[in-house]
Amino acid sequence: MSEISSLTLTELVKNIKEKKLSSTEITKAFVERSQKSKELNTYITEDFSSAIEKAQKFDDKPNFDLKLPGIPIAVKDLFCTNGVRTTAGSKILNNFIPTYESTVTQNIWQQGAILLGKLNCDEFAMGSSNETSFFGNVQNPIDKNLVPGGSSGGSASALAANLTPVTIGTDTGGSIRQPASFTGTVGLKPTYGSCSRYGIVAFASSLDQAGPMSKNVKDCALLLEVMSSYDKKDSTSIDFNRSKYSLELNNNIKGKKIGIPKEYRVDDMPIEIEELWKKGIEHVKECGAELVDISLPHTNYALPTYYIVAPAEASSNLARYDGVKYGFRSHGENLIDMYEKTRSEGFGDEVKRRIMIGTYVLSSGYYDAYYLKAQKVRRLIKKDFDVVFNQVDAILTPSTPSSAFKIGEKTNDPISMYLNDIFTVPINLAGLPGISIPAGFDKNDYPLGLQIIGKAFDEQNILNIAYSIEEKINFKNKITDWWIK
């Protein structure tokens, strides 16, 4: 058998069920590898000894009917975990211990999974490179000088480096799909309302969704199946008939109509991405799908819309961090002075920048000119998709306009950082599901991803398309374990 930590989730579950491996053996393998991989800086909080204890408990009384029986999983540090520090990558939550569990993590523990630890991310999920974290940047296992993407950068890096068999992230404008693309892994953002937001540190409430990240499409389907549930504790959770994604996964996409949007052919896109896209188109054609040229005319307005809507919601959500009931507090002469100093010292530069933008666009006299206008354009963006989905079943695009960039390369230019999310942001604005799968390499051997966008609640369909492309491409990540001494 190959090394335990390199097995997929599906293989691990099979081995446990066939009693070829114990939960303790598996958990220890991931703990040991994680301990040797500190250089990547993927973990903010380790919960290793408790994980091994839980694994031993599972082995004493195993329940093989569970979907994730005794499987250790590390999660993004944006999910509240009862009794385990949850920081959202911020100084302001550096010492916060939640008294409750997020629904999504609760769902995975209920199916037998075991918490390995909490993974690094951009502060409050605001970033595309994991460089805004208070706990330092994360390295991409592909190459030590590369960012892993963001905001779920620690998750993507830990997954690609085999420190966790699967992981969960959150995606507000691309934060699952872009790091998946940068690390040669699979990441899915579900339809808005599919996974409960209860217990997830809020960034932009009308856009945030949790989703699975994995090494292949099958694992992705299984993890989504466990994560997604209707939840009374989240007023935006939607009660729809959820598919058994892993059981119904198949590669028959004959006759499916797949749209190719002309607006996603942007200037300065590297030739490799153009070719990757063409290759993807060929693959779905070979599988019997029909290609349709489509237009999403408001695509270019998505990023400006996002940079009004998301900061506006963030400025409101982050008003709760005042140094009174929990988190970091700075000393002040009086109450207001305490608030101002706490927030000034507790938040990093990118978070402050976004709170300021959000406060401005919501402030008296500017609301109509910015926030209201953005909400109107958001309607147009959603309409683009509504119209197109009358003709096609799914849309195929590149995941990102470039491969992973160098650490420090874009930190001084917020706009060039924001442009990274040009292909992923429209999907959040329209509330649709999207999956990124690894599909090839650029000239430096850095991975590149393709994105498949689906109709609302049609995750099964995009998983099936991803599954059939995956089979054709047979992608193998090129990782050398350079960080293990």
Add this chain to the structure above:
Amino acid sequence: MTIDLKTIKHISRLSCISLEDEKAQKLAGDLNSIFKFIEKLNELKIEDVEPLTSIAETTLKFRTDEVKSDNIREKILKNSPSDNEDFFVVPKVVE
């Protein structure tokens, strides 16, 4: 439109984030380039468009208003940055 230092100070006060002058200057630069980028939206004619406030345009469900207690007062107070065991303590507000 440009965002000047005075506006930055105003937003800083509204968002309860103190800012040193040097940082405020840099922030003004950043915000100006971001708002220039956002101005692209002015190209669109949108007078007759309904704003989209929620993606799942359904009415919210009602639930019964129940009192629940997990008896976790101590755990909650433990997260408080002040070390008084019974209350959240803040700087004096009333003389």
